[in-house]
Amino acid sequence: MTDPIRLGIAGLGTVGAGVVKIVQRQADLLAARCGRPIKVTAVSARSRDKDRGVSLNPYAWEDDPVALARRADVDVFIELMGGSDGPAKAATEAALAAGKHVVTANKAMLAHHGQALALAAEEAGLALRYEAAVAGGIPVIKALHEGLAGNAITRVMGVMNGTCNYILTRMELAGLSYDEAFAEADGLGYLEADPELDVGGIDAGHKLSILASIAFGTQVAFDDMTLEGIGRISIDDIRQAGDLGYKIKLLGVAQMTGRGLEQRMTPCLVPASSPLGQLQGGTNMVVIEGDAVEQIVLRGPGAGEGPTASAVMGDVCDIARGIILPVFGQPASSLKHAPAAMAEAPESYYLRMELLDKPGALAKVATVLGDSGISIDRMRQYDHSGENAPVLIVTHKTTRGDLDAALSALPGTGVMVGDPVALRIVDL
Template identity: 50%
Template sequence: MTQDFRIGVAGLGTVGAAVVGMIARRAEALAAATGRRIAVTAVSSRDRNRDRGLDLSGIAWFDDPTALARSAEVDCVVELIGGAEGPAKATVEAAIAAGKAVVTANKALLAHHGGALAQAAEARGVALAYEASAAGGIPVIKALREGLPGNEVSRVYGILNGTCNYILTRMEREGLTFEACLKDAQALGYAEADPTFDVEGFDTAHKLAILTSLAFGTAIDAEGVAVEGISGVQPLDLTMAEELGYRIKLLGVAQRAEGGIEQRVHPTMVPKSSAIAQVMGVTNAVTIDADAVGELTLIGPGAGGQATASAVVADIADLAAGILRPTLGRPAAALAPAARVEMARHEGGYYVRLTVHDRPGVAAGVATRMAERAISLESILQRRVEHAASEDPHGRSGRPVPLVLITYAATEGTIRAALEAIAADGLLAEAPQVIRIERE
């Protein structure tokens, strides 16, 4: 057996501790698979006294993770600090400069600096591996980069944030509000004290930007992702989705479109018959549409110490075995930015919930404004709301009631223009709800 493959772990939180434990627990199997003994020889963390349930005796401890990255006693640096800047970025840069292989789970770092880091790693002749950066324990990076080279990918989309999927699942099953479900998610540790990064879609956007680059051979473009979170989804929207044969999920979607690549994150209605609609709770799922394999869906745990550690250790095993591939599937210097397809050009079906004044002619006025922009309506559903008896001869209360429209394919721009005209007519009692429909 050849020389040991020595690992330095920067960051000993939930994932870092799980990685150290997994390497120790699976030492014999990893050695048999890679031909080398894999051993953690150094760690770095801010808190030396925390009980992590690990035997760290004989392992070098560094207070400064960049010093760990430069240590001659380390062959591979595992960055699990997190964050797009600061110590995480400095640690990865120091490791690459020192000629060390790097494994990271840091989607924010890669979304913002992945291209530059990939070029630096390739210039230095070292690996930068990141399976755990998107969809946790699901091997979607490996699938896109290594499993589908004979395919042309047309679309990649999925549920990439377990917090949002948990909240939407609870809202649907129990009729709870977003606020109530978020509070429970925080109590269970699924959501942070400040949940903005998750529930407003930014975590999903970072992961999607990475998957887009791998799927389409383009430079990472996190700024090109249109982002909308789930905080505006109401229980009525989930009820209407159920009646219409859909389920609401927060999806990240990247697809080829006329003129470039469309990247978007938003609440989406998906057919209840689809595989992705069956994914509930904190589970993640990614679907890849390609010409040879058709539709490939990967489902599994998207977060958690053990699941994420599984992806990290898989990368370590590849590097120990001497597997070195271009970071983003092809030489980073050759990756050109894809032309952005702005959200206004997105074309698809739409669910539009309007809160209108209950009076004669309102539905006709709404339909007219839609027709003026050549938006065809598949259905119009009006929910009656019980009010006190009205003196209106038509039995209308004049009070706010929900009016739901399902459109055939239309562009985002025309939908928004029609809604502006409807608002200008004084027909709306509050801002409209718009949810895109992703049909199979």
């Protein structure tokens, strides 16, 4: 174990450059901790000449990441290109086929092809690691996969898209509209090239699907996830939720119930005083609940050069130390295909809607809810200055099925203006 372990890095954006910096800066520390030196031998990226704040002269250059993945002088292929398919997938497959361990930060690739890649890695006796793919610098994969291995996990929750949390925080603290906060985040470069990946909950959903696989011993099932973005949240929702003692977060929840595997990434109300409620800006948080450990909360930076490179290097160090584990917590061949839950566990809901300002409107809405079996905890009409009457309703616990029935019946009342906003209330 005293030979150096040799890295080939494909993708030299923020994270790739961060990894190179750590390898250069912490050579002695890494060698002491891993029992062998860690060195970069070759790199690959779209542009060779870009200034990345770090010298790449010592390393061989490959234009083609697949060629990089196959180099004889590479032991660990580090995939930091992104994208669920294309070069990232091709190079990862090439690396595994060539007997290289793989470390990746690519949540999209794992969400869509995790099972096949895990089978390939495990068959070849190779490590496929991805701490950086979920919640940035927080070592949550390790906590769930290893530290909490003695637990039957009951629920995993997380705020795992810093951009969405930034937008929601700015709406709350600066009183911005969704469009204003979105524009601000865009100006700061926080948004993916396709913003829907962020604000539509897709990126965070990818991450949750990976956590769910480890937690419940099931194959990654991103396609079964309920996804809802933050685009319909208004400043009004944030204020009303605040009055009720809640914050609105894009919250992922995965739990195994008698009805199957429930996975959803949706805007929710969480108690303002809870750790999730107190989370601001780009910070991520993951909550893991297990039958023995009760509840663990992990909090840290969800993105950025240093934190994400830290996660990549944690994986590299494990590989250098000779640790090769099943990719998703147990052998991929033993992972069950979990049926998606046909019905979600009952929750309380926050409903906000605008009604025509005419006598009996509120009664009509209440009747529809009652007919759908939904019991009302609180209901109030507020801020009656405009043309319409905004109404806020908090329900008692109800099934999503009953709620959806009510939501489809509401337009029939003839008093609705636009569609209601319906958000789950998650008590922690």
